[in-house]
Amino acid sequence: MVAARDWQRTKAEAGYACITWPKEWGGGGGASWQSVIFGQEESAFQTPGNPFQIGLGMCVPTVMTVGNQADKERFVRPAVRGEEIWCQLFSEPSGGSDVAAARTRAVKDGDDWVINGQKVWTSGAHYSDFGLLLARTDPDVPKHKGLTMFWIDMKAPGVEVRPIHQMSGASNFNEVYFTDLRIKDSQRVGEVGAGWRTSLVTLMNERLAIGGGGGAGHRSVLKLARDIATLAGPAAKDAGLREKIAEWFVQAEGLKYTRYRTLTALSRGQTPGPESSIGKVVSAALMQDMANTALELEDQFGIISDPKQAPLAGAFQNALMNAPGMRIAGGTDEILRNIIAERVLGLPQDVRLDKDVAFKDVPTGR
Numbered sequence: 001m002v003a004a005r006d007w008q009r010t011k012a013e014a015g016y017a018c019i020t021w022p023k024e025w026g027g028g029g030g031a032s033w034q035s036v037i038f039g040q041e042e043s044a045f046q047t048p049g050n051p052f053q054i055g056l057g058m059c060v061p062t063v064m065t066v067g068n069q070a071d072k073e074r075f076v077r078p079a080v081r082g083e084e085i086w087c088q089l090f091s092e093p094s095g096g097s098d099v100a101a102a103r104t105r106a107v108k109d110g111d112d113w114v115i116n117g118q119k120v121w122t123s124g125a126h127y128s129d130f131g132l133l134l135a136r137t138d139p140d141v142p143k144h145k146g147l148t149m150f151w152i153d154m155k156a157p158g159v160e161v162r163p164i165h166q167m168s169g170a171s172n173f174n175e176v177y178f179t180d181l182r183i184k185d186s187q188r189v190g191e192v193g194a195g196w197r198t199s200l201v202t203l204m205n206e207r208l209a210i211g212g213g214g215g216a217g218h219r220s221v222l223k224l225a226r227d228i229a230t231l232a233g234p235a236a237k238d239a240g241l242r243e244k245i246a247e248w249f250v251q252a253e254g255l256k257y258t259r260y261r262t263l264t265a266l267s268r269g270q271t272p273g274p275e276s277s278i279g280k281v282v283s284a285a286l287m288q289d290m291a292n293t294a295l296e297l298e299d300q301f302g303i304i305s306d307p308k309q310a311p312l313a314g315a316f317q318n319a320l321m322n323a324p325g326m327r328i329a330g331g332t333d334e335i336l337r338n339i340i341a342e343r344v345l346g347l348p349q350d351v352r353l354d355k356d357v358a359f360k361d362v363p364t365g366r
C-alpha cells in the first residue's frame with residue numbers, strides 16, 4: 001500500500017496521474033490519447049498495485065460531474081495524489097445486475113440522513129477512506145425514481161466492513177453493513193431522487209475501465225504450446241489447439257480495433273457509448289477460455305502459482321482465478337448482451353414488469 005501511494009503521488013507530481021483531468025484539480029490537463037499511451041507504456045513495467053482505480057475511475061469522476069463545489073474542492077486533489085481511497089457501494093444481496101433494486105434505506109431526519117441496510121461485493125472497502133453509496137430515499141415511487149447518491153466516511157460509527165474470502169486465497173471484496181449511520185445532507189451527491197441517473201455516470205466509467213484488456217494473451221499460449229512436448233511432437237502441432245489459437249487471434253484483433261474506435265471517439269471529444277460493453281463481454285470470456293487451455297497444457301505444473309516457479313510466471317493461474325469475477329463485475333455477460341441488443345442493435349427491450357410500480361409494491365417472494 002505504501003509503494004502504491006508513493007507511485008501515485010510521483011505520477012501526480014509529474015502530471016501523469018489522471019492525465020485528462022484539469023490541472024486545477026490536480027490532473028495533467030492532457031488529451032485522452034495521451035492518457036491511453038501513458039497507460040500502455042506504464043503496463044510494460046512492474047508497478048505497485050492500483051487501489052485507486054475504483055476511486056479515480058468511477059467514484060471521483062461522479063463527484064466531479066454531479067457533486068457540489070465544496071465536495072470537488074475537498075476530494076479531487078487528495079484522490080489524484082493517492083492520499084485517499086474510495087470504494088463503490090452499489091451492489092446488494094437483492095440487487096447486483098438490477099442496481100435500481102437497492103434496498104439500503106436513507107431516511108431524512110432534520111438536516112441529517114440515517115442509513116440502514118447492507119451492500120455486498122464492495123471491492124477495497126476494508127482499506128477505503130470514503131465510499132459512494134446508492135440508497136433508497138423514496139419507496140413510494142417506481143424503483144428508478146426513489147434513489148439518491150451520497151458519499152460516506154468508511155470509518156464512521158455505523159459502518160461495519162466484513163471481508164469475503166475468495167478462491168484465490170485473497171479477500172479483495174467485502175460485505176458492508178450500515179446500522180443507524182448518520183450523515184449530513186451536504187454529503188448528498190446530486191439531487192434527491194436522481195440517484196439512478198448519477199449511478200449511470202459511475203457505471204459507464206466502470207465498463208470502460210474494466211473493458212481495457214491486457215494480461216497474458218494468445219501469443220503466450222502459442223509459446224507454451226511450442227515448448228510443451230507431447231507423444232506426437234510439440235503441442236503446437238495439434239490441429240484442434242491451432243484452431244483455438246487462431247480464433248483467439250481473430251477475437252484479439254477485433255478487440256484491438258474496437259478499442260481504436262473508442263480512442264477515436266475520445267480524441268474527437270465524444271463520449272464512448274454502449275458499444276464499449278463489447279470490449280468487456282469479449283475480453284473476459286476470452287481470458288477465461290485461454291486460461292483454461294493454458295492450464296490444461298501445463299498439466300500438473302498448472303497447480304503451481306508461485307511466479308518464481310510457475311510457467312510464464314503464473315500468468316494463467318492468476319487469470320483462471322480472476323476470469324469468473326471479470327465476467328460478473330461491472331455487468332454480467334447477460335446484462336451486457338442485453339445492452340448491446342437493445343441500445344446498439346435496436347432490438348426489442350427486455351420485459352420489465354416492475355418499471356411503473358411503486359418500489360414498496362414490487363413482489364419480493366417473501
Ligand SMILES: Cc1cc2nc3c(=O)[nH]c(=O)nc-3n(C[C@H](O)[C@H](O)[C@H](O)COP(=O)(O)OP(=O)(O)OC[C@H]3O[C@@H](n4cnc5c(N)ncnc54)[C@H](O)[C@@H]3O)c2cc1C
Pocket residue numbers: 054087088089090091092093094095096097098120121122123124173324325326328329330331332333334335338350
Ligand atoms: C470481482 C468483483 C468485484 C466487484 N466489485 C464491486 C464493487 O466494488 N462495488 C459494487 O457495488 N459491486 C461490485 N461487484 C458486484 C457486481 O457489480 C455484481 O456482482 C454484478 O452486477 C452482478 O450482480 P449479482 O452478483 O447480484 O448477480 P445477479 O444480478 O443476481 O445475477 C445472477 C445471474 O442472473 C443473470 N441475470 C440477471 N438479470 C438478468 C436479465 N435481466 N437478463 C438476463 N440475465 C440476467 C446474471 O447475468 C447472472 O448470471 C463486484 C463483483 C465482482 C465479481
